[in-house]
Structure formats: structure tokens, C-alpha cells
Amino acid sequence: MFRVDLNSDLGESFGRYTLGMDDKVIPLISSANVACGYHASDPVVMAKTITMAKESGIQVGAHPGYPDLMGFGRRNMNVSPSEAKAYVLYQLGALDAFCRANEIKLQHVKPHGAFYNMAAKDYTLAKAICEGIAAFDKDLIVLALSGGELAHAAADMGLRTAQEVFADRAYEEDGTLVDRRKDGAMVTDEDIAIARVVRMVKEGKVTAITGRDIDIRADSICVHGDGAKALAFVEKIRARLTEEGVAICPLKEIV
Secondary structure, eight states: OEEEEEEEEEOOOBTTBOOSOHHHHGGGOSEEEEEOSSSSOOHHHHHHHHHHHHHHTOEEEEEOOOSOTTTTTOSOOOOOHHHHHHHHHHHHHHHHHHHHHTTOOOOEEOOOHHHHHHHHHOHHHHHHHHHHHHHHOTTSEEEEETTSHHHHHHHHTTOOEEEEEESSBOBOTTSOBOOTTSTTOBOOOHHHHHHHHHHHHHHSEEEOTTSOEEEOOOSEEEOOOSSHHHHHHHHHHHHHHHHTTEEEOOGGGTO
16 A cells, blocks of 8 residues: 655744644644744744644654744755754754653654755755754654755665655756746646646656656655645645545654
């Protein structure tokens, strides 16, 4: 039987600003990536998000990013490996406090935004991120872009590694995501996006933006639910996967 995790980036509100529809998304996914205060979130939001995740019985992962609240963590930063490791440790410690208070354990770590995208291409940065994760808890699963350098670094260090694909993003031939600023970066047709997801899970293939098929490994699918239409999209993806005989499971049951 085919199995896949459905993950979503949650807890990204801040102060009086609300982002996303976390309460609606949580029942539809199996793993949550919770912001840790650097690119988004604050202590109150973290506490609320962890409580909702526990009540719904889904698994929780940390979603550390660059210290860039104003840019939502999507701006590239030039940091040393020691800084990157420290950023990861700091954020894992912050989120873990709320997990401990709720008597749940972190399942995984997925870097956010520019931190994630740069680590997919930069092995040195990826290794530093993995060192931070390993220093905190060697049992945590590293959730990384399929085929990227973060996945390679995690495997090299002996960390449990899950590879992620995106339902609504286009791919370059090297397996990286097409830059959001480029035409065609987002897959907007729901039927096409869902068909791509099914193929990635069942065949291990996806058509790059050039039209060429590339290999891809789908342990987890990232779904976004920060809008009414996006929420319906998540519902459709889950329903279609079930119809195709694909079981929805948390990462810890897959890798």
C-alpha cells in the first residue's frame, strides 16, 4: 500500500495579525510544521497551535526560519554555519517548551522559506542545520525537499530523513522549486495539481517546468490552507489520495 504524510505550515500568526486557517487545516493533515518565532509566531500563538494539534491528535514538527519577521523568512541571508546551527537550536528549544507543557514530543523539523530553499542547494548550510537538529535530539525526523542537499546532509549524518513534495509548486529539472517570481512557479489548476500529487506518490515522477519528467520521492506532501480556496484544495487532495488507495500517515510511520 502507498502511504504519504500531509503536512502544513501552521502557527504563523503574530500578535494582532492572523495568518492562515489553522483550526480548519489541522483536522485534514497528519503533521504540522509550527513556526518558532523567528519568521513568524509568538509565544501565545505557539501555545495555542500546539494545544490545537494535541487535541486533534496530529504530529508536531518545528518550522525554524531565518530571523526575519518583516520579510516572513523569505529573504536570503548570509550566515555562518555556526550561526545557522545556533538559530536551529534556539528555535527548537522555544517550541519544545510548549510541547513539554502539553506532554507531547516533537516529531520532525522542517526549515522555513529561504532557510529551506537555500539548504536545498547549499550542503554546508544544510549540514549546519542538521548539526543543530542532532545536538537537540538525534531522533527527530528531518523533513527536506526531495533530492535536495538538506536531505543528503541528513542522511549522511544518520538522521531519519523524510522527503517532501509540493502540490502547488512547479519544479526545475534539478528538482528544486521554481522561484516564486518566475512565470509558472505556482500550479493554479486544481485538477492538474492533484494529478501531479498522485503521480509523485504512486510513480515517483513529476513533470518539470521544461516539460521533462524527473524522479522525485514523496514521503510527505506540503499543502497550504491560508485561504478559502486553498482549504478546499487540501480537502480535495486528501479525498483523491484516499480514492487512489493512498493511506495518510504521520512521518514517524513512514520513515
